[in-house]
Amino acid sequence: MAACVYASPMEKGWYYLHRCICGAVLLFLIAPILIIVPLSFNSVPFFTYPMAGLSLRWYEEFFFTDRWQGALHNSIFVAVSVTLLSTVLGTLAALGLSRPNFPWRAAVMGVLISPLVVPIVITAVGVYFFYAEVGLLNTYAGLIMAHVTLATPFIVITVTATLMGFDHTLARAAAGLGAPPITVFLKVTLPLILPGMISGSLFAFLTSFDETVVALFVAGPAQRTLPKVLFSGIREEISPTIIAAATVLILFSIAMLTSVELLRRRSERLRGI
Structure with missing residues (x-):
């Protein structure tokens, strides 16, 4: 924290740019998971967006079969x-x-x-x-x-x-x-x-x-x-x-x-x- 407080404006700019790039890379890596997970609540057995409705039937099948x-x-x-x-x-x-x-x-x-x-x-x-x-x-x-x-x-x-x-x-x-x-x-x-x-x-x-x-x-x-x-x-x-x-x-x-x-x-x- 002390390094951020006393850093020059240019160093602080590079610091925040580095954090933004890292965040964008992480978002790119987890985006497929974020897109796929909602489909587990789809009410129909198809992988489509927009979803026809919400349902827990697939979790019921997982936990009770x-x-x-x-x-x-x-x-x-x-x-x-x-x-x-x-x-x-x-x-x-x-x-x-x-x-x-x-x-x-x-x-x-x-x-x-x-x-x-x-x-x-x-x-x-x-x-x-x-x-x-x-x-x-x-x-x-x-x-x-x-x-x-x-x-x-x-x-x-x-x-x-x-x-x-x-x-x-x-x-x-x-x-x-x-x-x-x-x-x-x-x-x-x-x-x-x-x-x-x-x-x-x-x-x-x-x-x-x-x-x-x-x-x-x-x-x-x-x-x-x-x-x-x-x-x-x-x-x-x-x-x-x-x-x-x-x-x-x-x-x-x-x-x-x-x-x-x-x-x-x-x-x-x-x-x-």
């Missing part, structure tokens, strides 16, 4: 399982990487976050051929393990970022006072890294809940997730119910990302940033 509810339950079950497993594995990995004498830290970190770099199609094809050999295709266990591989890097990154500001002398002081390692973790370490764990868990949940490509290769008819049903619906039959389902997912994602931002600010306050 077996096809959509079965897919939603599968997605929630898989995403919750993935979140729990990836949070445990990612937190343990981040705690190990945070040790000052950990060998080959950069190489291990590169391997852990490689699922974020490798194209998802390549990962899906590799998982498909591997599962075909071990018999994990068309199973919940196979889908969950594949999603854990994709979600764990988010936990590792967020918890590692939280541990960068962690004062390890607190843990050493607690251990010096006679506290066992598990008590040191639960009473000292965990409360300070909890915002990072929760933020990473939310990203892990969204990663699994919205994932489509791996599910198309690995999941069978019994493991049809919501993104897979959405993809099949777009390919086979265009229905406003698809837009209603996508709108629900958009609102859910906005709520989750808002929670992540609030947790990030809380973490900064705890670390005194």
